Amino acid sequence: MRFGLHAGYWAGGPPAGMAQAVTWADGAGLDSVWTAESYGSDAFTPLAWWGAGTSRIRLATGIAQMSARTPTATAMAAMTLDHLSGGRFALGIGASGPQVVEGWYGAPYAKPLARTREYIAIVRDVLAREAPVTAPGPHYPLPIAGEVSGAVGQGKPLKANIHPLRADLPILLAAQGPKNTSLAAEIADGWLPAFLSPATDAQARELLAAGFAKRAAGTRDVSQFEVAASVPLAVAESVEAAVDLLRPHLALYAGGMGSSSHNFHREAMARLGFAEELQEVAAHYAAGDKARAAAAVPSELVREIALVGTPSDIAAQLRRWEETCVTTLVLQTDPRALPALAGVLTGS
Template sequence: MTDVARDVFLPVAAQPSVDALVEQAQQAESLGYDRAWLPESWGRNAMMVLTSIAERTSDIGLGTSITPIYSRSPALIGMSAATVQEVSDGRFRLGLGPSGPIVIENWHGVEYGNPLRRTRETIDVVRQVLAGEEVSYDGEYVDLSGFRLRSAVPDPAPSIDVAGMGPKSVELAGRFADGWHALMLTEEGLADRLADLERGAALGDRDPDDVRVTLSLTCAALEDRERARDIVRQHSAFYVGGMGTFYRDNLARQGYQEVANTVYDEWNDGDREEALAAIDDDLLDELAVAGTPEEARERLDGFAAMDGVDAVSVSFPRAATVEEIDTTIEALAPE
């Protein structure tokens, strides 16, 4: 367990300013966290925020926990990764993922289709860009030729991680990526997906130990125990019920089909209280970290001790205030 890195997953929910996110990353750096991840949804541009963080930190690793592959061209993703790697002096990891149709179609106005193939082609092109090669690619969705990165080639090239919940997406990570971002998984669910990762690594003639597994955990470590558990429960119900079918299906695959369907149905029928009530205390503790600082530290250590985990990432519920985020970052810092 001592070899397991402890990362911080900066909040995707609206923070008051870019400065607030920078300050959270600075706090994490001062407390010894290994890396600060930032997702991108329909708020701030993750690459630009990470550039600000890179300029105002010195040691902490940085990364996009997910850069949606539909909202930028693969070449632009590669250019952006090279730029952040430059300004951070080599501290950047690029996390990619398809996101979901709710965000991609309703926010970006792009048709969501064949996410596995799109992810594979994006990885291939980004690797060529970051290697400084003349990009030549004839894919199902990407057809490129004749250009290479005009600026200096990043040295080293940023590692590429993939976020995924389903068996095939995790297999893809094992076959083609340098890391996998796991989320909303019980211990048994994680074991099942690690088998998919190993199968993908075998298909790619790779050592699965070379694929970094980062487990993202929704965390609230507060003296007000009930507040901590309430906001983590609300966050979990929001994703299962309100963010399309991927999170629902992910929970169902782990043996909680009835719960997943109840949360999804009640949420979409407008009965949020019933949706939250369907996630009982035992399930909440299987998926997340919520309670007093002492309870939360013990639970986080339990997740870090799971076989196959290389890093645990302290994430935050949507309803957490800036003060509650700061408190949780401090309470769950590496010892």
């Protein structure tokens, strides 16, 4: 099992110590660094900035939001970063949620699975560069028809004017729901789960197997399929002290992300058997009491989906993950904590 560093997104500014952590991870032999975006910092620019000082670590978006860019714009960014990094880029994308898509990007959220199919198909056509890119739609028609309101009817099919460094640049799909998870196995080169637990490994493998059974002929062999799971990590003098450090993080995702009717993060955690407790977390968060929301996050939930405690505690907890379908553990942590885990992560 490989290890990655999750650089995430930020609010006030770049996370303290992240640039140094990326350099450390590159030298220490970690597999990858992953970025994200919500409605502030973007996912591509930090990889170009921090990645310029690295030589071997993979650079990946985890995730770039589909609604932030057209499929062709995403393919352009992916090809550019792949060239600049010498073939070290991986494209992780996801549909995000209705609150962000409709509130920030001003686009409809309906039919996320159908949109994802179209989106990935267009990105692959751009990367293949076998012919000018056309797509029937309905979500991403290329070229746009002249009868569409505002269109002048002069669009023509185009082919990327650069040759991609790799036509088979890996595309990974972020998914939390069952249908989207199977879709990742069917059409993508990897799955980006969040709030996964070793206890649900059997269910995850079933969903992936259902998608693998539908894969089209000629696609990348499933033995190369990557499961890069984002896992929160906190280092402290004890397991419980580390659990307390992560409670606000989980409260934010359970109560502060999504809308009252659509919170995919809370739904993913609820499937672990904590639905009632998470409703309480969400209620406190909605009332503006973030402290009570964090306190209501069950310790058992944190232990199931995170790595917590001393370096020795974390080394012991990793044994459960090594038996799962996960191929890469992407660690969400204070980047300044990484050197203390050097022996655990590098086997030294």
